[in-house]
Amino acid sequence: MFDRSAPLSPQSSALSTMSKRTLQVSDEMQRILSEVIQYELKDPRVGFATVVGVQMSADLQHATVRISVMDETQRADTMEALQRARGFMRRRVAQELRHLRAVPELHLMLDTSLDYSIHIDEVLRQVELERRENPPSIESDET
Numbered sequence: 001m002f003d004r005s006a007p008l009s010p011q012s013s014a015l016s017t018m019s020k021r022t023l024q025v026s027d028e029m030q031r032i033l034s035e036v037i038q039y040e041l042k043d044p045r046v047g048f049a050t051v052v053g054v055q056m057s058a059d060l061q062h063a064t065v066r067i068s069v070m071d072e073t074q075r076a077d078t079m080e081a082l083q084r085a086r087g088f089m090r091r092r093v094a095q096e097l098r099h100l101r102a103v104p105e106l107h108l109m110l111d112t113s114l115d116y117s118i119h120i121d122e123v124l125r126q127v128e129l130e131r132r133e134n135p136p137s138i139e140s141d142e143t
Contacts (some may be wrong), residue, residue, distance in 0.1 A: 018056060025097070026054040029063055032096045035069075036089050037082070037138035045081035052111045056104065063104040066111035076109060082108055114136070 018026065034051045052066040067082065069075045082089075086106050094103040 008109040019058070022056045022058065022060065023106075025104075026056045027062070028097060029056075029065075029093055030054045032093055033065060034090055035088050036092045040092070041081075041085055041088070043085060045074075046078040047078045049078050049082065052113070060100065060104055061102060062107060064107045064109055066109050068111045068114050072115075079108065079110055090128060109134070 030051050030053060037046065037049050037051065048070045050068045050070075052068045054066070055064040056062070060068070067079070069078045071078075090103055090106050092107065093106075094100075097103070
C-alpha cells in the first residue's frame with residue numbers, strides 16, 4: 001500500500017520506482033564514474049566535479065548522471081569537458097561492469113541542489129541575525 005505519511009521528494013519517489021537490481025547498478029556506476037572523473041580524466045577544463053547520483057532507466061539502457069561542480073565560474077567548461085569524455089567514461093563503465101549485457105547511454109546533468117542548500121542556509125542565517133538585532137517584542141495583555 002501507499003504510505004501517505006511518507007514525505008515525497010523527486011529523489012525519494014525516483015528511488016522507490018527503481019528495483020533492487022537497478023539500484024545496485026546505479027550505485028556501482030556512481031562509484032566508477034566518480035573514480036574516473038577524479039583520477040583518470042586528464043582534461044584541464046574539468047574542475048572539482050562530484051557525481052551526486054545516477055538514475056537508471058528500468059531497462060538499464062540509459063543512465064542520468066547528476067554532477068555537481070563547486071566553482072561556479074568553471075561549470076560550463078567542466079560540463080563541456082565531461083560531455084566530450086562521455087565515450088571514455090562509458091567505456092570504463094563497460095570494463096568494470098562486464099556482467100551487463102549492454103552498457104547504458106550516459107546523460108550528464110548539472111546538479112545545483114548544493115547551491116540551493118547553501119542559499120537556504122544563508123537566508124536562515126540572515127533571519128537569525130535580524131532577530132538578534134531586533135528581537136520580537138512581547139506585549140502583555142494585563143491591564
